[in-house]
Amino acid sequence: MKFVDYVTVTVRSGRGGPGSAHFRREKFEPRGGPDGGDGGAGGSVALEGDDNLYTLLDLRYNRHHFAAAGEPGGGSGKSGKTADDIVLRVPLGTVARDGETGEALGEIVEDGQRIVLAQGGRGGLGNTHFKSATNQTPRYAQPGEAGEEREVTLELKLLADVGLVGFPNAGKSTLVSSLSAAKPKVADYPFTTLEPNLGMVYLGDWRSFVVADIPGLIEGASEGRGLGHQFLKHVERNAVLLFCVAADAEDPGARYATLLAELEAFSPDLVDKPRLVALTKMDLVGPDLADAWVEEARAGFPDDVEVLPVSAVAQRGLDRLKEALWVHVEAERDEAEG
Structure with missing residues (x-):
């Protein structure tokens, strides 16, 4: 449809x-x-x-x-x-x-x-x-x-607790399919996601939240470039933003900064939302180099941003990511209920 x-x-x-x-x-x-x-x-x-x-x-x-x-x-x-x-x-x-x-x-x-x-x-x-x-x-x-x-x-404007933000081919769709029962299109080329996909994430103990995979952004998206600009409005409703940055990116910290700048250019209120970074595609990094790779990547991010290494393909780091997202989702729901 x-x-x-x-x-x-x-x-x-x-x-x-x-x-x-x-x-x-x-x-x-x-x-x-x-x-x-x-x-x-x-x-x-x-x-x-x-x-x-x-x-x-x-x-x-x-x-x-x-x-x-x-x-x-x-x-x-x-x-x-x-x-x-x-x-x-x-x-x-x-x-x-x-x-x-x-x-x-x-x-x-x-x-x-x-x-x-x-x-x-x-x-x-x-x-x-x-x-x-x-x-x-x-x-x-x-x-x-x-x-x-x-x-x-x-x-x-989609009502989702968590919005995934990232460049094309950053592994967002694969991550959504691993976190939930959603089945978005996954392929090894950019812009496989042409429309938002929703998935329900279950953590046990009757806890659950909705995650939205937003089509990939490119630099200049807030000015109308690429596909993702027309879907930026959907992240306005999210309780927390999950920035997906591929572990094999040349400069993960710079990519995060570009994404954040695009969101701020679209709506300054977006930068006030809680946000985490998922360092995706860690299966591309050899096990012997993974720890050093993550530490080097973390150095490029602001100190107040939590960076979590995950591999949707290898099913690594997903439980920790779910729990970290739940902390922010629960806090947002408690605040909404007064």
Whole structure:
């Protein structure tokens, strides 16, 4: 299924049904009083969170959503039928904005949560509501209220606890497949990841977190170069960032600094997130040289950054990495819960 994280849709709610200006006409009451019923409300258009979805693909090919109008009121105090709402199911992490003003309309973060994009018009009151001592035969009723129409932009920002950041071919996809049950595409050439992949990591004792493999960045990604720039927004939601730097890189510390600079250029808030470094592909380094190699690589990183050597292929260092990530994920959840 194609990953789509940005669409624009046009939504229109239904007009409310008009009230009825009806008078009671019965066999022995030829001049009965007003008994016009109210009109039904028009249908609304709303978003609803669905944790079984991960893309906005369905909405890309169905961009117009117009709800029906409410039915008019009738005699004998009968109210018109309220029109059905249109509910657009979207993945968790979807942000809705007014297409013209950019005003935030809301964000879907829970399964079943709803956000109304266009409220249906209220039905008009029937003439029975306007009867009074001085006006016992009102010959008018309210028309229904008009519905709303607007363009809405929907942007998906993945809700993952850990975001993997790295250059193409840094071993991110292989690492995700080893940490979780996710099966991203893995190959020995750059840009094998063309869309984010999510995986659930289990640590035992009922502990788990979600990890997201973001397509590889290149220098200048924040300015639109390469593939990864269009997915940088997804790391804004992560509790912790895991920088993946290949152990066989010429200067691992410099690569980390470049990645960090790209994130800061995209959003300065990203550098305030907790971050760790996974020194990937350690299986490419001979066992006799591994310790010295790691120490030399660590010297190129800031002292406050934890650098963990791992090999997804050889299944080395993964448990320690999971526990280190869990410390930050748990702290973020505790802070969110207050």
